[in-house]
Amino acid sequence: MTRIDVHELTKEYGATRAVDRLTFAVEPGRVTGFLGPNGAGKSTTMRLVLGLDRPTSGTATVGGRAYTALDAPLRQVGALLDPQAAHGSRTARAHLLALAASNRIPARRVDEVLDEAGLSAVAGRRVKSYSLGMRQRLGVAAALLGDPAVLMLDEPSNGLDPESIIWVRELMRRLAREGRTVLVSSHLMNETASFADHLVVLGRGRLLADLPLQEFIDTQVQPRVRVRSSDDSALAALLEGHGYRPVREPDSGPLTVADARVADIGRIAARAGVPILELAAQEGTLEEAYLALTADAVEYTSARTADSASAVRESQEARR
Amino acid sequence: MSFTAVLHSEWIKIKSLRGPAGSLLAVLLVTLGVTALAFATIGQAEADNPGAEPLYDAFYALNFGQVAALAFGATAISSEYLNGALRVSLAAVPRRTHFYAAKIAVIGGLALATGLVTAFAAFLLGQSFMGSYAIGLDHPGAVRACVGAGVYLALLALLAAGLATVLRSGVAVLSILIPFVLIVPFVIGDVAGSVAEFLPDRAGQQVLHAAPAGHLGPWSGLAVCAAWSAAAVLAGLWTLRRRDA
Numbered sequence: 191m192t193r194i195d196v197h198e199l200t201k202e203y204g205a206t207r208a209v210d211r212l213t214f215a216v217e218p219g220r221v222t223g224f225l226g227p228n229g230a231g232k233s234t235t236m237r238l239v240l241g242l243d244r245p246t247s248g249t250a251t252v253g254g255r256a257y258t259a260l261d262a263p264l265r266q267v268g269a270l271l272d273p274q275a276a277h278g279s280r281t282a283r284a285h286l287l288a289l290a291a292s293n294r295i296p297a298r299r300v301d302e303v304l305d306e307a308g309l310s311a312v313a314g315r316r317v318k319s320y321s322l323g324m325r326q327r328l329g330v331a332a333a334l335l336g337d338p339a340v341l342m343l344d345e346p347s348n349g350l351d352p353e354s355i356i357w358v359r360e361l362m363r364r365l366a367r368e369g370r371t372v373l374v375s376s377h378l379m380n381e382t383a384s385f386a387d388h389l390v391v392l393g394r395g396r397l398l399a400d401l402p403l404q405e406f407i408d409t410q411v412q413p414r415v416r417v418r419s420s421d422d423s424a425l426a427a428l429l430e431g432h433g434y435r436p437v438r439e440p441d442s443g444p445l446t447v448a449d450a451r452v453a454d455i456g457r458i459a460a461r462a463g464v465p466i467l468e469l470a471a472q473e474g475t476l477e478e479a480y481l482a483l484t485a486d487a488v489e490y491t492s493a494r495t496a497d498s499a500s501a502v503r504e505s506q507e508a509r510r
Numbered sequence: 511m512s513f514t515a516v517l518h519s520e521w522i523k524i525k526s527l528r529g530p531a532g533s534l535l536a537v538l539l540v541t542l543g544v545t546a547l548a549f550a551t552i553g554q555a556e557a558d559n560p561g562a563e564p565l566y567d568a569f570y571a572l573n574f575g576q577v578a579a580l581a582f583g584a585t586a587i588s589s590e591y592l593n594g595a596l597r598v599s600l601a602a603v604p605r606r607t608h609f610y611a612a613k614i615a616v617i618g619g620l621a622l623a624t625g626l627v628t629a630f631a632a633f634l635l636g637q638s639f640m641g642s643y644a645i646g647l648d649h650p651g652a653v654r655a656c657v658g659a660g661v662y663l664a665l666l667a668l669l670a671a672g673l674a675t676v677l678r679s680g681v682a683v684l685s686i687l688i689p690f691v692l693i694v695p696f697v698i699g700d701v702a703g704s705v706a707e708f709l710p711d712r713a714g715q716q717v718l719h720a721a722p723a724g725h726l727g728p729w730s731g732l733a734v735c736a737a738w739s740a741a742a743v744l745a746g747l748w749t750l751r752r753r754d755a
Contacts, residue, residue: 241604242597243754258604261511269601274593277527284526292519292602294512332598 192218192253192266192339192371194239199248201234201395208234210395211248216373218339221366223386223403224375225480231395232375233271236342240269252340264293268333270343273325278318282309282328285317286335295336307331308357322349330358340371347381359385379477389476391483398483403476410482411474415455418444418468425464432458444468516603516612524616527589533582534620537663538628541575545632549639557643564645565652565720568636569659572718573692575628576711579621579663580687581680583670586617587746588680600755610675610747617671618664625663629656651720651728658717658732665714665732665739666691672742676749707731710738 194216201209209231216222224232237243239250241258252260252267260266276285286300304313307327317325326349333341346358362385366372373390376382382389389406391399399406419425422438426445429436434455436445447455452471459466524530548570556562590596603609633656637644647653674683691711706712707724716722716731726734 237597237755240597240601242600260604263604264602267601271597271601272594275595275598277589277592277595279528280523280526284522288519288522288526289598289602291522292516294515 194340194342194371194373195249195251195254196235196239197249197251199235199238199250200246201231201238201243202246208395209238209245212392212395212397213248214390214397214400216371216390217388218371219366219369220387221362221372221374221385222388222390223382224373224390224392225379225382226375226377226392226398227484228377230392232392233344234395235392236269236271236344236373236375239342240267240271262293262295262336264289264295264336264338266336266338267340267342268336268338269341270326270329270333270346272344273322273329273349276317276325276328276332279316281314281316282320282331283313285328286332289332290335293336299335299337303331303334306334306361323351323354326350326358327354330361338370340373341365342373344375345377346374347376347378355381379475379480383476391480393484406483407474407476407479410479412449413451413474414472415447415450415452416444416468416470416472417447417455417459417466419459420465420467425459428458428462428464429455446472511603511605511608513608513612516608517615519603520612520616523589524586524620527585529585529589530582533578533585534624536578537575537582537621537624538631540578541571541628541632542635544571544574545636546639549636553636553639554641554643557640563719564643565649565655566715566718568633568645568652569629569655569715569718571632571636572629572659572663572715575632576663576666576691577688579625579666580670580691581684582621583617583667583672584674584680584683584687586667587613587671587674588678588683591674591678591680597755606751607747610750614668614671614743614746618668621667622660622664625667626657626660628663629659632659649720654728655718655720658714658728661732662714662717662735665735666710668739669710669742672739672744672746675746676742708734710735713738 197213199209199212200207212235226232234243238245239252239257241256257263257267276282282304283300286303287297290297290300301310304310307330309324309327309331312324317328320328326346330343330346333343347355350358362372362374366387374385383403386403388402389399390397401409417425422445426436426438429447434447434450436447438445452469456466456469556567557564590599600606600609633652637646645652670683670687673687674680677683694709704725707726713726713731714735716726717728719728722728722731
């Protein structure tokens with residue numbers, strides 16, 4: 191078993207509860223996105239799983255065992271926490287060689303992961319000459335070093351150029367296909383939606399959701415239909431007559447009908463003989479779902495969050 | 511988890527950093543450089559002084575080399591406290607006692623080897639300038655003093671390493687230890703008399719005297735110095751095991 195199990199995990203720093211009675215499991219064979227705003231407790235949870243911080247209460251195990259009890263931990267769990275962690279005056283190769291030696295990982299693996307991360311050509315350079323993107327790649331290389339069945343990556347796309355973002359995304363998807371357990375934290379919604387199969391969402395140290403990606407979106411965002419007719423006011427009146435509440439978009443754009451399905455709207459319009467120019471289902475996005483969830487949670491109903499949530503919604507509408 | 515594997519890892523780490531390697535080299539070069547300078551110029555003139563003590567004076571340059579030994583111990587540890595490097599180290603070696611013991615062993619071993627080479631080389635180099643005043647390794651207590659000086663340098667490096675683990679900073683350690691080792695004994699030395707004898711540097715340097723005066727003998731003095739280092743190293747272990755990384 192290579193599950194990550196977090197049970198009733200709590201971590202307090204002084205009076206602050208960074209992680210609050212958190213319980214969830216990360217399953218193998220899929221990429222689990224670990225979502226939450228900065229300060230929600232994602233990094234703290236990862237440090238607790240790695241035994242770096244001691245929980246106030248509760249447990250975190252990997253494959254049923256505490257991380258600190260693992261004999262050669264890098265062969266079982268690979269983690270990327272902070273891309274700045276490699277010492278600037280060491281070369282990338284020396285950094286990885288030191289890690290490999292501690293877990294009796296053959297030195298040949300160092301060259302393999304450097305190659306995989308696209309760092310072979312610069313492996314002999316001191317890390318201080320690396321860009322943030324190259325340091326991220328080095329951090330990912332370190333995580334892959336022991337060919338582990340469990341990977342935990344904290345914000346791996348941070349500071350990466352578009353090409354590297356695609357690289358890390360494809361890598362995570364491949365690792366999951368190979369049957370590994372992959373937990374990836376992020377605060378970027380669109381990015382997470384592009385690689386995650388499953389989501390664990392945190393807010394203020396608490397678990398807000400633990401669902402498959404699509405299910406999460408469906409539970410949070412109502413299905414909507416966008417419809418345009420040659421006679422929009424007749425169409426609006428018709429739909430209102432059927433109990434729908436169509437909303438006219440600015441600049442006399444199409445109508446948006448909340449909580450509706452294309453099959454129903456199309457049938458109603460056809461029966462009434464109203465000509466339809468456009469009819470489309472609107473998929474909710476992870477961003478909308480996330481904002482809907484966090485707006486529901488009591489601790490998020492500050493004016494600032496609500497404002498930014500509606501701003502994001504507006505900008506999305508505008509894009510459509 | 512194999513201790514030799516962790517030891518190997520720490521060896522790779524320390525030799526791939528410029529700071530510790532440079533400090534270690536400085537122990538040798540500073541001590542030899544100051545020895546050459548002092549003995550080539552005023553060595554023979556000083557030997558005529560009534561208070562001259564040929565064996566103890568042979569290690570005059572140790573006062574400078576020991577600062578580099580402190581710097582070595584401090585920088586070898588403080589590199590772990592930059593940008594979360596310790597988290598990467600402890601994720602690879604979660605058994606903190608293993609991790610720390612390997613680190614201390616590598617620091618102590620390297621400092622001892624360098625210290626011994628430095629002590630013998632400085633002794634022989636200095637005496638080569640002394641003409642008719644020169645003493646050899648057959649001088650009473652000379653070999654003991656050379657070995658003791660090497661051990662003393664290693665103990666200072668460990669003192670700094672232990673304290674750097676407690677304070678999580680090399681700069682903090684050096685700003686405490688350099689005054690503590692270099693200045694405090696001079697200032698309070700004559701006033702507090704017997705108390706100053708038990709400070710790490712005074713106690714540790716007893717081994718350099720052919721016939722040490724005061725409460726501590728050559729080896730008991732070194733043992734007191736070792737007790738300071740052991741206290742610092744154990745305090746470091748206690749903090750490392752207890753604290754969140």
